[in-house]
Amino acid sequence: MRITRYSKFEGELDQLDSAELMQMIQEALLGQGMNDPWDPDPDTRPSMDDLFDAILQALMDRGMIPEEMLEEAMNSDDIQESRLGQQIQRLMDKLQMDGFIRKEFEEDPQAAQGGQGQPGEAKFQLTDKSIDFLGYNSLRELMGGLGRSSAGNHDTRDYASGIDMTGELKNYEFGDTLNLDTTQTLSNVISKGFENMEESDLVIRQAEYSSSAATVVLLDCSHSMILYGEDRFTPAKQVALALAHLIRTSYPGDSLKFVLFHDSAEEVPLSKLAQAQIGPYHTNTAGGLRLAQQLLKRENKDMKQIVMITDGKPSALTLPDGRIYKNAYGLDPYVLGQTLREVASCRRSGIQINTFMLARDPELISFVRRVSEMTKGKAYFTTPTNIGQYVLMDYMSNKTKVVN
Numbered sequence: 001m002r003i004t005r006y007s008k009f010e011g012e013l014d015q016l017d018s019a020e021l022m023q024m025i026q027e028a029l030l031g032q033g034m035n036d037p038w039d040p041d042p043d044t045r046p047s048m049d050d051l052f053d054a055i056l057q058a059l060m061d062r063g064m065i066p067e068e069m070l071e072e073a074m075n076s077d078d079i080q081e082s083r084l085g086q087q088i089q090r091l092m093d094k095l096q097m098d099g100f101i102r103k104e105f106e107e108d109p110q111a112a113q114g115g116q117g118q119p120g121e122a123k124f125q126l127t128d129k130s131i132d133f134l135g136y137n138s139l140r141e142l143m144g145g146l147g148r149s150s151a152g153n154h155d156t157r158d159y160a161s162g163i164d165m166t167g168e169l170k171n172y173e174f175g176d177t178l179n180l181d182t183t184q185t186l187s188n189v190i191s192k193g194f195e196n197m198e199e200s201d202l203v204i205r206q207a208e209y210s211s212s213a214a215t216v217v218l219l220d221c222s223h224s225m226i227l228y229g230e231d232r233f234t235p236a237k238q239v240a241l242a243l244a245h246l247i248r249t250s251y252p253g254d255s256l257k258f259v260l261f262h263d264s265a266e267e268v269p270l271s272k273l274a275q276a277q278i279g280p281y282h283t284n285t286a287g288g289l290r291l292a293q294q295l296l297k298r299e300n301k302d303m304k305q306i307v308m309i310t311d312g313k314p315s316a317l318t319l320p321d322g323r324i325y326k327n328a329y330g331l332d333p334y335v336l337g338q339t340l341r342e343v344a345s346c347r348r349s350g351i352q353i354n355t356f357m358l359a360r361d362p363e364l365i366s367f368v369r370r371v372s373e374m375t376k377g378k379a380y381f382t383t384p385t386n387i388g389q390y391v392l393m394d395y396m397s398n399k400t401k402v403v404n
Contacts, residue, residue, distance in 0.1 A: 012087060013059065013064065013065070013084075013087040013088070013091065014087045014088075014091050014094065016091060018094050018095055018098040019133065021058075021091060021094075021095065022095070022100055022130065022133055022134075023137060024055075024058040024059075025051075025054045025058050026134060026137055027234075028054035028057070028058070029054070029130075029134065029274060030134065030234050030237055030238055030241075030274055031231060031234045040223060040226065040277065040278040040279035040280075040281075041277065041279060042221070042262070042276075042277045042278065042279035042280065043277070045123045045275065046123065046124060046275065047121050047122060047123050047124070048092065048103065048121075048122040048123065048124055049121075049122075051092055051095075051101070052080065052085075052088055052089070052092065055088050055091055055092070056079075056084075056088060059088075065084060069082075069083055069084050070084065072084070073085060099127055099129045099130075100126070100127060100129055100130040100133070101124045101125065101127060101130065102126075102127055103122060103123075103124055104122070104123045104124065104125055105121075105123070125275070126271070126274050128271060130274075131241065131270060131271055131273070131274055132245065134241050134274055135241040135242055135244050135245030135248075138238045138239070138241045138242035138245070138388070139241075139242040139245045139246055139392075141242075141388075142238075142239070142242050142388040142389055142392055143392065168205070169181055169184060169203050169205055170203070170204060171200060171202070171203060171204075172199060172200075172202035172203065172204050179204050179205045180203070180204055181203045181204060181205045184203040185201060185203045188201040188202075188203065189201050211301075211302035211303050211398075212253045212254055212301045212303070213251070213254045213255075213301055213302065213303040213304070213305065213398070214254070214255045214296055214299035214301040214303070214304045214305075215254065215255070215256050215257075215304075215305050215307060215395070216256075216257050216258070216259055216292040216295050216296055216305075216306050216307070217240050217243065217256065217257070217306075217307045217308075217309070218259050218261060218288045218289070218292055218306055218307065218308040218309065218310070219233075219236050219237070219240060219259070219260050219261070219276075219309055220236070220261060220262075220283060220308075220309060220310035220311060221233060221260045221262050221276065221277070221278050222261075222262045222263075222278075222279075222280070222281060222282055222283040222312055222315075223278065223279065223280070223281040223282075224283070224311055224312045224359075225278055225311055225312075226278050230384065231384070232311055232358050232384045233278055234384075235384040235385070235387055235388065236309045236384075236387070237273060237274060237276065238388060239309065239387055239388040239391050239392075240258060240273060241270075241273065241274060242388060242392065243256065243307075243391060243392065243395060244256055244270055244273075246396075254301070255299055255301065257295050258270065258273055259288050259291050259295070260276060260288075261283065261284050261285065261287055261288030261291075262279060262280050262281070262284065262316075263280040263281065263282050263284055263324050263326070264284055264287050264316075264318055264324060265284055265287035265288040265290070265291045265318075266291070267291065281328075282316035282324075282328060283310065283312040283313065283314055283315045283316060284314070284315075284316040284317060284318060284324070285310070285314040285339050285342075286314065286317055286318070286335070286338050286339040286341070286342045287316070287317070288308070289306065289308075289342035289343065289345075289346060289353075290345075292306045292351075293342070293345060293346060293349060293351060296349070296351055297349070303352070303398065304349070304350060304351045304352070305351065305352045305353070305354060305377075305398070306346065306351060306352070306353045306354070307356070307391060307394075307395075308353060308354070308355045309356045309358070309387065309391075310355070310356075310357060310358065311357065311358035311359040312359065312364075313330070313331050313361070313364055313367065314332075314335050314336060314339045314367075315327055315328045315332070315335060316335065317334070317335050317338050317339075330363065331363055331367060336367070340370070340371075340374070343370075343371050343374050343375060344374060346374075346375050347374050347375045347376075351375065352375050352376060352377045353371055353372065353375045353377040354372075354378045354379075354380070354394055355368045355371055355372060355377065355378070355379050355380070356380045356382055356387055356390060356391060357379065357380065357381050357382070358383065358384060358387065360381060365381065368381075378394065380394070
């Protein structure tokens with residue numbers, strides 16, 4: 001394996017390429033969901049100071065900062081005013097100029113009340129370019145773990161289901177699609193004459209049928225996804241970004257949407273996914289399934305599926321009057337019953353639920369298996385380390401089937 005030793009970097013730090021810098025801070029950008037594990041705030045947005053700290057940490061981890069410059073910065077009253085701080089500021093400006101981030105200001109509430117209207121702390125938003133970059137990097141890392149160098153990409157004018165030849169030959173049987181292999185068929189007929197041709201002389205070339213799919217990824221962002229010192233939410237977001245890039249580049253006829261579920265559930269656009277946060281606390285699986293069904297009913301695709309990534313038991317419900325019913329202890333019979341009603345509704349609509357479970361509680365295992373049986377879906381009991389490989393393998397294996 002080729003190893004790059006960043007400690008041999010020469011020149012000014014602010015000469016770093018923006019793409020290389022984005023790769024260095026990718027984990028920090030996706031890990032913003034792990035804010036305060038005891039009091040998560042879903043509305044928290046990363047600031048420019050957070051970006052400064054992420055770049056500083058990445059440079060330090062790779063030994064790219066000269067010792068004298070680092071010592072000078074650590075001894076300064078304000079590290080951002082030091083030589084090192086100024087170079088990092090220029091790197092941040094370059095990220096903005098190259099279109100990877102967009103700097104924004106949040107209005108200071110106190111200043112606004114006083115009539116001054118002064119901007120508050122500077123925040124940053126990831127752009128479509130950076131989302132695509134993070135998705136590509138995530139896909140490359142996950143596909144590398146599968147032993148693949150890259151995802152296949154077949155350009156087509158028709159953004160829908162299609163048929164690709166596999167190259168395998170077989171004798172024609174009644175009911176087969178007549179993808180005739182003329183060379184082999186003529187070879188069988190020419191010696192005895194066309195007037196003596198029989199059905200058994202026909203040879204066809206088999207093909208793979210690639211179905212069009214509509215997918216909703218249900219991401220659990222309840223408290224447990226960052227509890228107990230383990231960040232499960234960041235790997236889940238990484239998988240979602242990789243899947244989005246895979247579909248955009250290799251399966252352009254497919255559709256993909258994202259739903260976060262916690263006390264309630266809401267759709268989140270791809271552009272906001274990387275900076276999504278954990279919280280609130282509970283797991284409204286029924287609400288997530290209900291919203292996913294609404295989104296899938298608008299799609300006209302061969303296959304409709306829900307990919308649910310979670311680590312917790314259903315513990316919340318949205319009542320008809322809009323109130324949230326919660327019970328964090330065990331599988332509440334009322335919560336479980338309403339959740340299974342939504343699962344049954346998915347089954348009636350022909351929607352498959354594939355669950356990727358990040359926990360191992362016996363009660364939870366039983367619940368997940370029941371969901372899979374009801375919708376003829378699959379259940380994967382995995383970990384944050386390898387969940388991405390399972391999700392990608394499952395998606396690609398569902399895409400094709402051999403047709404004759």
